[in-house]
Amino acid sequence: MTVNKWTAANVARRVIDNEELFILDVRNADAFADWKIEGHKFEYLNIPYFELLDGVEEILPKIPTDKEVLVVCAKEGSSIMVAEMLSEEGREVAYLEGGMKSWSSYLEPIKVADLDNGGELYQFVRLGKGCLSYMVISEGEAAIIDAVRFTDVFTSFAKEKGVEIKHVFDTHLHADHISGGRHIADATGATYYLPPKDATEVVFYYTALTDGLNVKIGASQIDVNALYSPGHTIGSTSFVIDNKFLLTGDILFINSIGRPDLAGLAEDWVGDLRETLYTRYRELAEDLVVLPAHFMIIDELNEDGTVARRLGDLFKENHGLNIEDEAEFRSTVTDNLPPQPNAYEQIRQVNMGKITPDHDEQTEMEIGPNRCAVR
């Protein structure tokens, strides 16, 4: 039997198309418990590769023959070994090229909507890490919001679309993933914006992203309006695009809200978070479509793979927007918080430009789920 090689893009298709898949994850149990490839109809078996060194006979009965089987490990070496062993036993299986490392870095661009006069809005879904980046395209120009560090994905996409990247925004100083914003701006000559209140320690040049800032993309003048919305960080800023879409950064997600503790100031910022979610956002039109910078679980994906929901619906359905008692809200977002994201302090240092780790070190820092939310 042949051993097939799948790319992260192949797996992403199966997630988005809601297909069945059997994943044999051969990482150790802790790594699997912490983080895995999520799919609605995926089944899993976790057996560490080092328990299979003497053969795979014992697990054969647990591996289905009527389903596609994908062997996954951290980088790929062990999954190739196990896939070959299964193949020698007559099973047809595949392994994931580049392992969980490549899964963590894969981005799937999905169109959210057509805008006026031929404009387009794309969401870049990083399935393995739950990060969401955005590109607004209009008449030869583009703006990017919350770009992750794989800058070539954005620059190639812009090239493919024949547009020039003019504006690059970060809604806040990220703590869960390394931003690609500044590097895209450096490479393209675009303007890089960051909220000044999050940028007090950064060591590079940026343009201040402040409340009320209005940037127009292309001749058709797609509006990008900044709305100061502190709480996850003190500088956190949202965007209203074309009066139809609300990019909430890490303040409001589909099924959860932003956590206020990743810069170490939960107690100070909880009031800002409440003000943003319960007053500032309440003043916006309920028909705005919320586009967050993260999703936490695969159930937050829509059928087309996008992560988007009407603001009015979130006011009804999102628990974090429905805690009337202020003290209860305070305790929800400051007590019993989930573990902090992997290496979040180092990641903040990278995003401030204070340290410059190499590619492998960056990959290592970003391993694992993003954990920016509280539910």
Add this chain to the structure above:
Amino acid sequence: MIQANHQLDAKGLACPMPIVKTKKAITELVEGQVLEVQATDKGSKADLAAWASTVGHQYLGTVEEGDVLYHYIRKGSNEPEVEKSFEQTVPLEEIESRAGLILDVREAAEYAFGHIEGAKSIPMGELETRLEELNKEDDIYVVCRTGKRSNLAAQLLASKGFTKVYNVLPGMTEWDGKITKDI
């Protein structure tokens, strides 16, 4: 440098090779001996620790120097549990309140990754040739990982004329007090 009986060079090898090589190398060791695995694959740390516990070896710890990880694994024993026959014993929780010498007879690498403050290290295998380092006037509390080696060590000391010797039970596996490391 931490003492080990054998070294394995797995530098530059990607997963799964560090574990494949370790599995093979450890067959060359006698039970109770320590293997040092040199690796550059960062994932080898968690995997070696998890592998060791599934197959009954003892993962002692890892020291990082530059890009190289030095892992220490003590080969597990398949021998059945023997009765700790040495009669003079002291419960582990009383050890800190006693005056005298704590003698740790585990391997040097085990001692390096965590021992009771002030304990003296003489691995069981070296005890007979290092008796002159001990004083027959002292109370000597012998400790190891589970009480098995210290039982043998206490018997050895008694046969050499040490009278104030006690086996500490259970061993370091149950120790929840302060730990000193030599790494």
